Amino acid sequence: MAFFTVIIPLYNKESYVENTINSILKQTFTDYEVLIINDCSTDDSVAKVKPFLSEKFKLIEHSENKGLSAARNTGIQNANANYITFLDADDLWKTTFLETIFRLINDFPEARIFGTNYEEVYSNKIITPKNLPIGLKPNSNQLVSFFKFNLGQGIYNHGSVCFHKEVYSKAGMYDENIDFAEDIDFNIRANYHFKLAYSNTIQMQYFMETGLQLTRSSILNKRLPEYDKYDVFASENKDITKYLAFERYVLAKHIKTDGSYELYKKISSKIDYSYLNWKQKLLLKLPAFILKLIKEIKEVLIRKGLKITSY
Template sequence: MAFFSVIIPLYNKENHIEETLKSVLNQNFQDFEVIIVEDCSTDNSNLKAESIISEKIRIIQHEVNKGLSASRNTGIQNSNSDFLAFLDADDIWHKEFLEKIHQLIQEFPKAHLFATNYVEVYSKKVAVSPSSNLNNFIKDDIILDFFESNLYQNIYCPSSLCVKKELFEKIGGYNTKINYGEDIDFNIRANSTFKLAYSNTVLVYNIMYAENKITNSGLKNKTITDFDFYEPLSVSDKSLKKYLDINRYMMASNYKKENDLVNWQKLKKGIHKNPEISGLNLKQRILLELPPFVLQLISKLKLAFLKKGKRFSSFN
């Protein structure tokens, strides 16, 4: 049995899947299997994946397109390892990624989640660090308060996360009803119960310019996390309440940019009016009230600067 199962959902990533797979096969730590879940791509993704010859690779073909969450669940169900590392089919691992995750597993045996830092890649020459709320975290350690640490951007991306398999047996798999921001729902369930061992070392390249990027497709006809469902849990967890409200804010802003004022208003109502409880700063509360065309303009300007390697954030 391999130490790691590397799970790669694949849907219309023909321009990236080969490089992604090569980054896995070139790992320093070689005790792993690779499970590609091909979700009925309409391009040449499957052919590109099959062109990479390795006895480590298995390709599982969905009969119908089921989406990202279902593809991850298929990978989980077909894995043969105790530790499952997830990798999107357009992202890249540094050769030391699995080696570092293995080190975290050995050093922090009580943890069930293991992750490293990452950078967002906007072109072949431009990579930008996420806006982090991890103050003074300079070594490998247990994250004491996951939700407080993730009030800015997430400290890990889906491709920099490894999960002990038994976690899924206790909290269930990814929610297949959610097809936008499904990782938020998983993060709440997983990090409310289990410990996260984390390394601030950047070992994953999150490719932002890839085709068919879900987060670039808009919210129309999408299902997001039901934040109200987790509200009772936040009564005794102030950090979770802030995490719920900051994600409500981000989703509400996206709805407003798309002129969906019904869903904007619905999410806005769930944000606590007291900024000490919601965690929203003055800048964010102002942005939430701006008209759609202004938010659209701000988004375009932010993206233009990101492509030049400069980040402007409402978090600070």
């Protein structure tokens, strides 16, 4: 049995998936299996994958397009390893990603979630996220509180994290009834129940401009997460209360920018504003056209290698 199962959800990534697979093949830790879940791609993605198929690399086909959460769930249900990782078909791992996760597993046996830092790739620019890991020294490995340290850009994303199978038994699978912020929805459940071991080293590249990015498109036609159901978690932990206030802020600002004032009012009314900083409070008060202008300015700055946030 392999030590890791690597799951690649695949949908119309013919231009990128070969590089993704090659980044797995270059890993210094090689005890893994790879499950590629084709979610009914309509391009040549499968043709690009087929030369790699073997006992170690397997292709599973969906009979209909079901979305990212369903593709991940299919991979989990077919995984043979106890430790499960994900890599989207347009992202890359550094060569030492699996080795780093393996060390975290050995060094922190009390943990069931294992994550690393990452970098964002914009065209020819590489930006290290300003995720404010206050108290986390560069290149450090330690147990951390997800809810305490995640009040900004995520300290890991779903291409730089590994979960023990036990996490899915306790926290549940990915919610196939939502298709925006499904990672956040799952992370809340997983990190409520289990400890996170974290390496503050960059082990993954997250490509931000390979297709339509949700941050640049409207979410009004998306099925959104219901953060209210996690208020029971927050009643036990103030760090979760603060985290939910932050995620509601992010969602409300996005919705207001997209032009749905009624939905904005509904979500913003549930925010505990005492946990927001002055920049976040100010942004929520601004009209949608100014928020759109700020968004456009941020994208121009990103192309110049500068990234500003309200975090």
